[in-house]
Amino acid sequence: MIPTIEPVTPPDPAVASHARERIDALAKPTGSLGRLEELAVWLSSCQGSCPADPDLRPRAVVLAGDHGVADQGVSAYPREVTPAMVRAFVAGTAAATVLAEQHDIPLQIYDLAVDDELSGLPEEVGRHKVRRSSRPLNVEDALTSDEAATAYAAGVAIAEEQLAAGAGLLIVGDLGIGNTTPAAALIAASLGVSAAEVTGRGTGIADEALHHKTMIIDQALQRIGDRAADPWQRLVALGSADLVAAVAIMITAARAGVPILLDGLIAVAEAVTAEDLAPGLLAWCAAGHRSTEPGQRLALEKHDMRPLVDAEMRLGEGSGALVAVPLLRSAALLMSRMSLLADL
Ligand SMILES: Cc1cc2ncn([C@H]3O[C@H](COP(=O)(O)O)[C@@H](O)[C@H]3O)c2cc1C
Ligand SMILES: O=C(O)c1cccnc1
Numbered sequence: 001m002i003p004t005i006e007p008v009t010p011p012d013p014a015v016a017s018h019a020r021e022r023i024d025a026l027a028k029p030t031g032s033l034g035r036l037e038e039l040a041v042w043l044s045s046c047q048g049s050c051p052a053d054p055d056l057r058p059r060a061v062v063l064a065g066d067h068g069v070a071d072q073g074v075s076a077y078p079r080e081v082t083p084a085m086v087r088a089f090v091a092g093t094a095a096a097t098v099l100a101e102q103h104d105i106p107l108q109i110y111d112l113a114v115d116d117e118l119s120g121l122p123e124e125v126g127r128h129k130v131r132r133s134s135r136p137l138n139v140e141d142a143l144t145s146d147e148a149a150t151a152y153a154a155g156v157a158i159a160e161e162q163l164a165a166g167a168g169l170l171i172v173g174d175l176g177i178g179n180t181t182p183a184a185a186l187i188a189a190s191l192g193v194s195a196a197e198v199t200g201r202g203t204g205i206a207d208e209a210l211h212h213k214t215m216i217i218d219q220a221l222q223r224i225g226d227r228a229a230d231p232w233q234r235l236v237a238l239g240s241a242d243l244v245a246a247v248a249i250m251i252t253a254a255r256a257g258v259p260i261l262l263d264g265l266i267a268v269a270e271a272v273t274a275e276d277l278a279p280g281l282l283a284w285c286a287a288g289h290r291s292t293e294p295g296q297r298l299a300l301e302k303h304d305m306r307p308l309v310d311a312e313m314r315l316g317e318g319s320g321a322l323v324a325v326p327l328l329r330s331a332a333l334l335m336s337r338m339s340l341l342a343d344l
Contacts, residue, residue, distance in 0.1 A: 001149045002232055008254045008280035011045035019044035019335070022051060026338045033334060035308060040331040042286055046259040047168075051336035057168030058105045058261070058325055060318050061158055061249065062089060062096060062175055065113030065242030068136035070178030074213040076203040079177045083116035086175065090121055096173050096317035103325050106165070107318075109175070110158060112151065113241035128154040130241035137182055138219040141237045143244070148232070151241035155248025162249075163256050169328070170253045171288075172246045173318025174266035177203075180293065180316075183269035185217045185238040187295040189228040190272045191302050195221060198295030200265070202314075231276035239273075246270040247277065254284035261328065263321040264291035264314065268299045275303070286328070289313060289320030 019041040024030055031037065044052040064086050070079045088094040089109035092101065100107035111118055111126050115133040118126060130151045134142040143151070162170060174183075180202035188198045195218035201210055220238055227233040235244050247270050250260050255278075262271055262285050275282040287300050290307035292314040300307060308324040 002145065003149055003152045005251060005277045008251065008278045008284065010280045010283035012048055013045070015048055015050055016041050016045035019050045019052070023335060025340045025342065026334070027341045027344055028338070035306070036327065036331040036334060039286065039308070039328060040335040043259065043328060043332055044335065046257065046284060048257065052332040054329055054332040054336055055168070056325070056329055056332065057166055058171065059162050059165065059167040060096070060100055060105055060107040060171040060173060060322065061162060062107065062109045062173035062318055063112050063242040063246050064109060064175040065179070065240050066115040066133040066176050067178035067182060067240055068134050068142065069138065069181045069216060072136060072138070072216055073209055074181045074202070074205070074216055075178050076205050077177050079115060082175065082177050083114050083118055086111055086114060086118055086125065087121070089175070090125065094317060095315055095319050096322060099319055099322040103322060105171070105322065105325065112154065112245050114176070128158060128245065130154060134240035137185060137238045138216045138223060142182065142239055143236050143241065145236055147241065148236045148239065148244050151244035152248045154241070155245030156252050158245065159249040159252035163253065163258060167253070167258055170249070170258055170260050171263065171318045171321040172249050172260065172267055172270065173263055174242065174246070174316045176240070176242060179240070180265055181213060181217060182238050182240055182243060183266040184295040185220050186234055186243070186269040186273050187299045188217065188221055189234045189238065190231070190276055191299060193298065194218070197298060200293035200295060231273050235273060243270055247274045250274045250285070251278045251281055254281050260285045261288045261321040261324060262286065263288055263318045264316050265293040265296040266316055267321070268296045272299050272303065288324035291320060
């Protein structure tokens, strides 16, 4: 069953122009707050109010899953790292959990498709599990259509929980050895570009493995042929339960009027696929950071999205979005607290 996915109404342009006027009227030279100005305008239009509310109520979810393709020499690390990292998340010692704690952002890790029982962890972690791993995308479809539909429903459920908990801004992070391969493949299919243009070193593979990874992505794209034109077919063929669920989370949040701060390659792959499925989605997204991954860079450029932070990070987990949250908060605070030039 293919879920019915409607387009997303973009944020209110009338609020955006009101916000632009206010920013220009603040006690500062026009344009002097640079990128923070467009950020404040975006946030204001997403919130539907001017000035923007600095109480962002950000929340983060990280979706973990393994990938069949990870056995084919595409990563610098073995797949056993994925379950070990899920445990680090639960312990609060993963990079993303450290950053989330620093910024006081609730973060929940979910196992969507880790190839491990992950026994002994809180029940919440495994509540949305779809299957163990996905199939190797260069050889066969990563998911069945039913598995993809189950993963989509899991993402909708996760988003609804976050919305019910009061999310005002959502970060979707990834975790899973091998996942830069499906993410790059999804970006190539969405943008209609070659494997060579999107394939990066992920966790840090050397030249030979990079060449091999490019070939695997090319094989996957050749294998699916014309199906690449259909974003749902792309998810079934090239995705994974965690990637599909993340797409659903983004679409559900945007439809409910909750903006999304994007992370690196994986989050951007999810967002561009979500845009293809539900046009209007990307207008609810801001690019948190620029990853060193070429596919992320290219996708952001093609969609005219400028990342807030460029700290040469290449981790995933939502880390690049988490470090950008203070900038977003600053943008909203400035807009709401600064005096107007005319009132001085
Ligand atoms: C210890 C460790 C922690 C991570 N946290 C995120 N990733 C990131 O790197 C992986 C993707 O890169 P590739 O496609 O090259 O495998 C994913 O787990 C992603 O979340 C990690 C990777 C490792 C090794
Ligand atoms: O950009 C990312 O999200 C990324 C890069 C390398 C490894 N994992 C994630």
